[in-house]
Amino acid sequence: MLITFEGIDGAGKSTQITKLVSVMASKGIDVLTLREPGGTVTAEKIRMILLENSHNVSPIGELLLFSASRAELLQEVIIPALAAGKTVILDRFFDSTTAYQGYGRGIDLALLQSIIAISTCGIVPDITFYLDIQPEDALRRKFAKTSIPLDFEGDELDRMERSGIDFYRKVYAGYLTLIQQHPDRFITLNALETVETIHQHISTSLSERGAW
Numbered sequence: 001m002l003i004t005f006e007g008i009d010g011a012g013k014s015t016q017i018t019k020l021v022s023v024m025a026s027k028g029i030d031v032l033t034l035r036e037p038g039g040t041v042t043a044e045k046i047r048m049i050l051l052e053n054s055h056n057v058s059p060i061g062e063l064l065l066f067s068a069s070r071a072e073l074l075q076e077v078i079i080p081a082l083a084a085g086k087t088v089i090l091d092r093f094f095d096s097t098t099a100y101q102g103y104g105r106g107i108d109l110a111l112l113q114s115i116i117a118i119s120t121c122g123i124v125p126d127i128t129f130y131l132d133i134q135p136e137d138a139l140r141r142k143f144a145k146t147s148i149p150l151d152f153e154g155d156e157l158d159r160m161e162r163s164g165i166d167f168y169r170k171v172y173a174g175y176l177t178l179i180q181q182h183p184d185r186f187i188t189l190n191a192l193e194t195v196e197t198i199h200q201h202i203s204t205s206l207s208e209r210g211a212w
């Protein structure tokens with residue numbers, strides 16, 4: 001089973017993934033957790049190119065690099081794990097590419113779909129949890145600890161995070177479109193609810209779908 005988590009930066013995906021993994025492990029489920037971009041030596045090198053804020057990357061270059069990282073992770077890790085019967089939990093997958101590079105950067109969606117098809121070998125998640133939060137709230141929450149003002153210029157921000165609030169508004173709208181297009185696969189969660197409440201929704205959805 002392939003479970004993915006999606007949402008804009010600061011939505012709280014990692015907190016929920018950590019909680020879910022410990023619950024699944026306690027049930028004796030063989031679970032593998034990964035995040036994109038990254039997860040293999042090559043993919044981690046690509047991650048550095050994508051996220052370091054010291055240089056520019058063109059929108060098409062960005063699309064191809066995220067896709068190359070994904071292809072590496074699938075071939076080396078995800079496809080073998082799924083074939084071995086493991087449950088794979090993935091922090092971001094191709095929906096991030098549609099939301100960020102498609103709706104956010106404005107890359108043609110048909111072109112993007114064909115590149116996604118090549119990089120994923122047609123693998124689609126069984127279920128996708130989308131943590132819904134307005135960009136302003138998410139970024140404020142994400143940067144509250146470091147008190148970075150929302151001017152998108154702090155050195156602490158990675159290259160993607162420096163894209164600005166208008167970019168994040170487009171990404172957010174893109175996710176909402178994706179959810180409407182794939183109502184059977186997406187489960188939308190209100191990211192402003194408590195960690196425990198969100199976790200309960202996730203557990204219920206997974207148990208209904210036979211994850212345990």
Ligand code: TYD
Pocket residue numbers: 008009010035036037051066091092093094096097098100101160161
């Ligand atoms: P990361 O630090 O992993 O952020 P997060 O914790 O929010 O997942 O950085 C990944 C960044 O890359 C994030 O800003 C989303 C972006 N991204 C894309 O733009 N396209 C993609 O296909 C993927 C996988 C991520």
